[in-house]
Amino acid sequence: MITVPIAYPEQFSFAECLVFLGRSDRECLHFVKDGCLHRMLVQDGAPLLLTVREAAGKQALEVMVTNPWQVPVNEAGVQQFLTHWLHLDADLRHFYSFAAKDAVLAPLVQHYPGLRLIGIPDLFESITWTITGQQISLPFAYTLRRRFVEAFGYHAQINGTDYYTYPHPAVVAGLRPEDLLPMQFSRSKAHYIIGIATAMAEGRLSAAQLRQMEYSAAREYLLQWKGIGNWSANYVLMKYSRFPEALPLEDAGLHNALRRQLQLPAKPSLAAVKDYTAHWRQHAAYATFYLWRSLTAGA
Numbered sequence: 001m002i003t004v005p006i007a008y009p010e011q012f013s014f015a016e017c018l019v020f021l022g023r024s025d026r027e028c029l030h031f032v033k034d035g036c037l038h039r040m041l042v043q044d045g046a047p048l049l050l051t052v053r054e055a056a057g058k059q060a061l062e063v064m065v066t067n068p069w070q071v072p073v074n075e076a077g078v079q080q081f082l083t084h085w086l087h088l089d090a091d092l093r094h095f096y097s098f099a100a101k102d103a104v105l106a107p108l109v110q111h112y113p114g115l116r117l118i119g120i121p122d123l124f125e126s127i128t129w130t131i132t133g134q135q136i137s138l139p140f141a142y143t144l145r146r147r148f149v150e151a152f153g154y155h156a157q158i159n160g161t162d163y164y165t166y167p168h169p170a171v172v173a174g175l176r177p178e179d180l181l182p183m184q185f186s187r188s189k190a191h192y193i194i195g196i197a198t199a200m201a202e203g204r205l206s207a208a209q210l211r212q213m214e215y216s217a218a219r220e221y222l223l224q225w226k227g228i229g230n231w232s233a234n235y236v237l238m239k240y241s242r243f244p245e246a247l248p249l250e251d252a253g254l255h256n257a258l259r260r261q262l263q264l265p266a267k268p269s270l271a272a273v274k275d276y277t278a279h280w281r282q283h284a285a286y287a288t289f290y291l292w293r294s295l296t297a298g299a
Contacts, residue, residue, distance in 0.1 A: 002063040003055065004079045004088065013114025014054040014061065020118055023296045028149050028164055039231040040082060040156060040163035046071040047156045047176045049163060052082065066158055087116040091292045095286045104261045108290040114147045117289045123207040124200055125166040125239040130232035131192045172197035192227025193243035199225065238285040247284035248276055257291035
């Protein structure tokens, strides 16, 4: 059992995070069952099944590790992975103070207190997920992602249940666009995904480079790669790099959530969304995420 501390636990709700994580029945990299979060992690080439629950007292998370290969477990690596994924080191005091004065955000932080910005702790996954989801519905994007993961990701069956990890860039770099077309990826998306995989496998695009940059430089760095536009770049900088000012302005979900919260007769224009969100600044990522949460079933 590994204990993972939660920064500012009074601002954290594991139950709220589980609602967001369980929003799609097409998810294949993790699942929620009986109040626990289950996900497989490959560490030093070996699979580890993580079963995550809230510790008594709600000051930390407890992780039971199923280790089928009986290899040494890097506990610090597990802690780092979960902290990044669930944003366990976040301090929401300034965001909550800001949101309390905003007519749209105030009810959201009251309805979903303790929700952390669930991230994507792998750069390749975060980039290719945005490419996969471009100009299609979210359910279909999940379907494509599942096909991609099941075809090219690492797979293990543990206690009769199938678990997967996201495909490694080196694996995808060896594919041809024709390998993705039967899954209903468009030819352009197939080229973009394989191109990103190749750049990462060759070290031309890396998380280490991105971590050394401030927001504006990181955004420009991502925009140079084919398949990454403004929305994709900001999504990655929000969900992977954790830049608080990252704003996926063109996001359809953001537009729909604003329409609902503002009770507009139609989806707002991009100009209107830009005008409304201009004051978010350092709170843009969390404001966007809480609006996304308002679209989840049962919201």
